[in-house]
Amino acid sequence: MKQAKYTLITGASAGLGREFAVRCAKSGMNVILVALPGGNTSSLAVSLCREYQVDARVFEFDLTDSHALKSNIEAITTTFDIDFLINNAGTGGTSPITDTSLENIDRIIQLNVRSTALVTRLLIPHLLEHERSYIMNISSMAAFTPIAFKTVYPASKAFISSFSHGLREELSGTGLSVSVVYPGPIMTNSNTSRRIIGQGLKGKLGLLPTPRIAEIALKGTLAGQPVIIPGWMNKVNHLLMSILPLDLKLKIVSGAVKKEIRYQPSLQNN
Numbered sequence: 001m002k003q004a005k006y007t008l009i010t011g012a013s014a015g016l017g018r019e020f021a022v023r024c025a026k027s028g029m030n031v032i033l034v035a036l037p038g039g040n041t042s043s044l045a046v047s048l049c050r051e052y053q054v055d056a057r058v059f060e061f062d063l064t065d066s067h068a069l070k071s072n073i074e075a076i077t078t079t080f081d082i083d084f085l086i087n088n089a090g091t092g093g094t095s096p097i098t099d100t101s102l103e104n105i106d107r108i109i110q111l112n113v114r115s116t117a118l119v120t121r122l123l124i125p126h127l128l129e130h131e132r133s134y135i136m137n138i139s140s141m142a143a144f145t146p147i148a149f150k151t152v153y154p155a156s157k158a159f160i161s162s163f164s165h166g167l168r169e170e171l172s173g174t175g176l177s178v179s180v181v182y183p184g185p186i187m188t189n190s191n192t193s194r195r196i197i198g199q200g201l202k203g204k205l206g207l208l209p210t211p212r213i214a215e216i217a218l219k220g221t222l223a224g225q226p227v228i229i230p231g232w233m234n235k236v237n238h239l240l241m242s243i244l245p246l247d248l249k250l251k252i253v254s255g256a257v258k259k260e261i262r263y264q265p266s267l268q269n270n
């Protein structure tokens with residue numbers, strides 16, 4: 001019989017997802033960590049169990065493989081009782097469209113868009129079994145404007161935004177609360193960090209430490225906030241994005257992003 005409750009975190013082995021895993025365990029939540037095979041997720045789980053006396057389980061599979069996704073999520077829900085889903089796994093990059101491989105485009109769409117929608121759809125019936133449950137979807141400040149030289153990534157994050165708002169409305173009146181988080185730049189993986197440093201002061205605007213972003217996102221989600229924008233600078237940015245005409249914000253942001261290209265190797269993040 002399922003008794004203990006678990007928080008499922010996708011992309012939990014590194015970056016923001018790892019920070020969510022640590023924070024959730026620290027506050028006494030049992031966690032299910034989803035990441036690609038071959039990483040250090042198992043050792044993270046062992047250290048969380050030891051340090052915080054919670055149960056931490058690892059499921060290593062490729063979220064872009066919809067068969068693996070379906071069978072793993074079904075196996076998880078057969079054994080574990082999930083009351084909190086954190087859709088964090090995501091990828092992106094900066095490169096001119098003709099230099100971007102079909103595989104990279106496909107990977108961004110499959111991970112950011114398809115896997116988020118499928119994991120959410122598979123878990124909703126289980127989340128609804130609880131009097132109170134939560135979904136946190138990680139979008140990005142990039143969702144607020146189209147961006148040249150990134151094109152697919154901001155579009156995928158705009159999907160997350162729209163998907164989250166629609167779900168929240170559909171599920172209103174149930175105990176399941178849906179929140180969407182729009183982080184600004186985060187120094188997570190080395191490619192992203194190199195890119196942010198390379199942008200100088202402009203790249204660092206809105207930059208917050210990863211633990212602080214995780215803290216704000218978790219607090220807001222558990223308080224039932226629909227929209228979470230970490231940091232005052234990002235809130236100002238959002239305001240600007242909502243009042244500037246499309247062609248102007250497109251030019252300003254795309255101009256800044258173009259400078260990133262020289263800091264990006266062929267496989268990139270965010």
Ligand SMILES: NC(=O)c1ccc[n+]([C@@H]2O[C@H](COP(=O)([O-])OP(=O)(O)OC[C@H]3O[C@@H](n4cnc5c(N)ncnc54)[C@H](OP(=O)(O)O)[C@@H]3O)[C@@H](O)[C@H]2O)c1
Nearest residue numbers: 011012013014015016035036039062063090140185186188
């Ligand atoms: N970094 C930023 O500046 C920034 C800004 C705004 C929004 N975001 C968003 O925040 C979220 C986290 O970003 P991050 O920078 O923390 O990412 P990250 O450091 O690159 O970590 C990505 C995580 O996702 C996992 N993952 C990647 N591909 C996967 C796949 N196909 N199947 C299963 N797991 C997979 C990775 O697992 P492995 O370690 O096993 O590969 C890792 O745990 C993303 O949605 C991103 O778009 C990031």
